[in-house]
Every structure is written in C-alpha cells, then in structure tokens.
Amino acid sequence: MPIIEFKMPKMGESISEATIISWLKNVGDFVDAEETILEVATDKVDSEVASPVSGTISEIRFQKDDIVAVGSVLALINSDVQSTSEKKEVISNIKTETKEEVKQSNTEFKQLKSNPDAFLSPLIISIAQKENLSLEEVQSIPGSGTDGRIQKSDVFNYLKNRKYPLKSIPTTNNQQPTTSSYPKPKINYVEGKDRIVEMDRMRKMIADHMVYSKQTSPHVTSYIEVDVTNLVDWRNANKNKFQEKYKEKLTFTPIFVQAVAKAIEDFPLINVSVDDKKIYVHKDINIGMATALPSGNLIVPVVKNANEKDLVSLAKDVNQLAEASRNNKLKPEQIQGSTFTISNVGTFGSLMGTPIINQPEVAILALGIIKKRPEVITTEKGDEIAIRSMMYLSLSFDHRVVDGFLGGSFLRKVGDYLEQFDTNTTI
Known part of the structure; x- marks a missing residue:
C-alpha cells in the first residue's frame, strides 16, 4: 500500500507550531478523507485537523501535549486512494537519524x-x-x-x-543570582472537605502569559471619568432601528473600538511593541477585545484594521467574533496580530479595573460599568445637578516606553471621543 505523510498544516499567518490536544484515531484505525482525526491548539484556539486521504493509520509520531512545528509529519497513513505522481514520493521523504546526528x-x-x-x-x-x-x-x-x-x-x-542539571553557572557580569529566602506559603487543605481542581490547558497558558507580562513590563495605570450620557441616549434610541436595517446588534463595544482606533491615530506611539531595546511602531491598528468564555477562561479575538471601518462594519466584526468565541469556533488568524487591547470589565458590574498588558503590546484599556448618578453640570443658566451616565476608563501601560504624558494624553483623547460622540450619526 502507498504511504502518505500526514503533516501539521499551516494554521494561520505567523503561526509556526501547535500543541496536540488529542488523537481521535489510533494506529490501525481506518479513516475517511476529510474525517477529523486530530485536535490541536495554537495559542488559545482549538482546531480540528482532517485526514487528507482515506486509509489506515500505520504510525503516529507525536503524542498528546507535544508541541509540533508546522510541516512536521504527524503520522503515516496507508492509502489505496492515491495518484501515480503521489506514489513516487512516499517513504523516500521519511527522515532517519544519521550516524553523525547520533554521534552529536x-x-x-x-x-x-x-x-x-x-x-x-x-x-x-x-x-x-x-x-x-x-x-x-x-x-x-x-x-x-x-x-x-x-x-x-x-x-x-x-x-x-544534558547529562545533569547545571548547579551553578557564572553570569557574564560575575553577579550571583539572587533568590528569595521567603518560604512558599503553605496551603491549608482539609481532606474530604476541600477539593483540588487541575488547571486546564487554556488556564495554564493564561497564567503563564499574565506572569510573563508582569515580569516583563513595569505596569502603570491611569484613570479618568467620562460622561457618556449623549452616547448612551443615542444608542438606546437607535439600537432597534440598527438591528432591523443591518441584522446586527448594536452594543457599546464597536463604539468603544471606534473611539480607541481614532485615539491611536492621534497617538501612534501607543500602538507599538518592544523587543529588547527596539520599539516596533505598527501601521495597522488591530484592536483585541478580551472576551470571557462560558468555561470562565479568557480569549482575545482581534478586530483588524479597526481605523478603516465604519460603525456598521465594526458592529459586524464584533458580533461575529463574540459569537465565534462563545461557540469555540474562532480561527487561529482571528486571535493573531493585535496591537492594542480593550477589556470591558463593566460587563461584570465592575466600576473600574487594573488590566494586565497583553504582550507584546504596551497598553490595555479597561472600560468600567456605565452608571447613572447625579452630577454637577454647567448650562446656560449656570451650574445644575442632573442625572448623567458616567463611566471610568483605566489604562495600564508599559512604563519602559510609555510615559505619563503619552499614557494620560491618549486616555483623555479616548474619553473625549466618547463624550463628544456625534449624536447626528445616521443609521
């Protein structure tokens, strides 16, 4: 029988590897062409991989939790459904370890x-x-x-x-690494009363990413309060009409994304990434939106080129990404390439938040709950007390490259765009 190499497919731009979640078939099992035989994960998206041909699996080369490069041979499939040209490729492409590699x-x-x-x-x-x-x-x-x-x-x-762990390696500056003498706190666990829950794969990745971000970027958080009464009134008055005309829900998220994209155009140095001593200024404005999953985990789908889209297009993108997130249907490329992230903590009733930067970005914006309360406003008659819709914005930024002036100015500009929302915008 001809042998087909079943390789790790390309899952999206800039993705070079994936982690095996599980095999749905075993060695000796018959599979149909286009039948799913493997589940893999890239970053925080799970994907199904189908067999390219019908046949019997003769060998599986990687197991659960292995990290596999794109293009690597995952398994071999014996197939009798194969063209003449394909038959000429077969086993000659299977790599074996040379004597030189063994010696090395x-x-x-x-x-x-x-x-x-x-x-x-x-x-x-x-x-x-x-x-x-x-x-x-x-x-x-x-x-x-x-x-x-x-x-x-x-x-x-x-x-x-590696023959054994290296106990002590001198650093280039001859300084000895410092270790904390503080003992790890003991967890009081009551057998039969408390329970232990193992972190799932996504939670482990989130934990590693958050710890890495805090260790990498010196976080500073600034806050402002904005009056979004006019925006709220306009949205409430037009949401039904918007859905009837465009078959899309009009939430606050696309409005927030639009305001952030405009502010980034005004302050492009907030739309950067840092690598050692280099700052990469991104031309594209791709807004990640932190989204809670039914499992309690978090994922960040991305609205690409947000500054080039009108409110209708942004609403369609936001709704589609949110729906795909809830149903675990996001494609790998839909969570790649963000240059700035927003987190709507107000969705959970939070007044404000201190978000952790989504590396390798340098800033993240948290939007608190919109609450009505009495405020002093200035009118033609003078100062008056009125019921207004108020909201807190908080910006966490990387103080290595974003100073207080840039962070504060950008945050204030986002607030201005929300407060000065054009209520004459037609649907």
Whole structure:
C-alpha cells in the first residue's frame, strides 16, 4: 500500500507550531478523507485537523501535549486512494537519524556562561518550567534565532544532550543570582472537605502569559471619568432601528473600538511593541477585545484594521467574533496580530479595573460599568445637578516606553471621543 505523510498544516499567518490536544484515531484505525482525526491548539484556539486521504493509520509520531512545528509529519497513513505522481514520493521523504546526528546527540553539552540579557519568550519560559530548568541554565543555551534569540529547538537540543542539571553557572557580569529566602506559603487543605481542581490547558497558558507580562513590563495605570450620557441616549434610541436595517446588534463595544482606533491615530506611539531595546511602531491598528468564555477562561479575538471601518462594519466584526468565541469556533488568524487591547470589565458590574498588558503590546484599556448618578453640570443658566451616565476608563501601560504624558494624553483623547460622540450619526 502507498504511504502518505500526514503533516501539521499551516494554521494561520505567523503561526509556526501547535500543541496536540488529542488523537481521535489510533494506529490501525481506518479513516475517511476529510474525517477529523486530530485536535490541536495554537495559542488559545482549538482546531480540528482532517485526514487528507482515506486509509489506515500505520504510525503516529507525536503524542498528546507535544508541541509540533508546522510541516512536521504527524503520522503515516496507508492509502489505496492515491495518484501515480503521489506514489513516487512516499517513504523516500521519511527522515532517519544519521550516524553523525547520533554521534552529536551523544556528545556531552559544553558548559557555557549565562547571558542575563538573553530574551526568553513565553514558550521558552513554559518549556523551562516544565523541564525544571533554572533561569541561568536557560540563558546559557546558544540561540539559533535572529540576533541569537533562543528558540524552542535550541532548548530541546540542549535537553537531549544534558547529562545533569547545571548547579551553578557564572553570569557574564560575575553577579550571583539572587533568590528569595521567603518560604512558599503553605496551603491549608482539609481532606474530604476541600477539593483540588487541575488547571486546564487554556488556564495554564493564561497564567503563564499574565506572569510573563508582569515580569516583563513595569505596569502603570491611569484613570479618568467620562460622561457618556449623549452616547448612551443615542444608542438606546437607535439600537432597534440598527438591528432591523443591518441584522446586527448594536452594543457599546464597536463604539468603544471606534473611539480607541481614532485615539491611536492621534497617538501612534501607543500602538507599538518592544523587543529588547527596539520599539516596533505598527501601521495597522488591530484592536483585541478580551472576551470571557462560558468555561470562565479568557480569549482575545482581534478586530483588524479597526481605523478603516465604519460603525456598521465594526458592529459586524464584533458580533461575529463574540459569537465565534462563545461557540469555540474562532480561527487561529482571528486571535493573531493585535496591537492594542480593550477589556470591558463593566460587563461584570465592575466600576473600574487594573488590566494586565497583553504582550507584546504596551497598553490595555479597561472600560468600567456605565452608571447613572447625579452630577454637577454647567448650562446656560449656570451650574445644575442632573442625572448623567458616567463611566471610568483605566489604562495600564508599559512604563519602559510609555510615559505619563503619552499614557494620560491618549486616555483623555479616548474619553473625549466618547463624550463628544456625534449624536447626528445616521443609521
């Protein structure tokens, strides 16, 4: 029978690998063409992978929780449904380990000096934690990426040749790593009364991402209060008409996205990413919107090129992404490429929040609940007390590259766009 290599497909732009969640078939099982046989995860999106042909699975090369590069052979399928040209490719493409590779894998890894300036991505940190590698040990690994960056393959090669944990590696500046002497707090667990819940895969990824963000960026949070009475009145008066005409719900989210996109155009240096000493200023304005899932986890679908879309287009994008999030139908490319993130904590009744930056971005905006309360306003008759719809905005920003002036000015501009919303906007 001909043998087909079943490879990890490309899941979207800029995605180079995926984690295996589960195999739905085993070795020896017959599969139909286009039948789902594997579930994988990229970032925080789960995807199903179908068989390209009908046949019997003869070999599975990766198991659950393995991280697999795009293009890698996942399994071999014996198939009798194959063209003549395909038959000529078969087993000759299967790689075997050469004598030279075996010799290299048996060579003891040379001890190197630690580089405290080595950049460690969230993936590298996650692998290091799983393999119980110390920070100094990871930083000693030679990187094969751009500018010597440590890649996943570098860590795995190191682990393959690692004979024993390196107890102590001198740093380049001869400083000894500092460790906390504070003991880890003990958890009081009552057997039979309390229960232990294992983190699921997504929660582990969120936890790693949040810890990495706090360790990477010095967070500063600024707050303002905005009067959104006119915006609220306009939305309430037009939401039914909007849905009848465009078959879309008119929530506050697309209005928030529009205001943020306009403010970014005014302050483009808030739309950047940082890599070591370099600042990457993004031309595209892609707004991520933190979305709660029914499971309690969080995901951030992205509204691409938000500054180029009108309110109707933004509403369609927001509604489609929210629906796909709730039904776990997001595509990998729909959570990639955000340059700025918003989090509507008011959805849960929160007055305000101090959000954690979504790396590698440098700022995130939290929008609190809209509440009516008496406020002093200035009219033609002078100061008066009136019932107004008020809301708090809070901006967390990376103080390495965003100072108080830029952060405060940007936040105020977002507030201005919301307070000065054009109530003459026609539906």
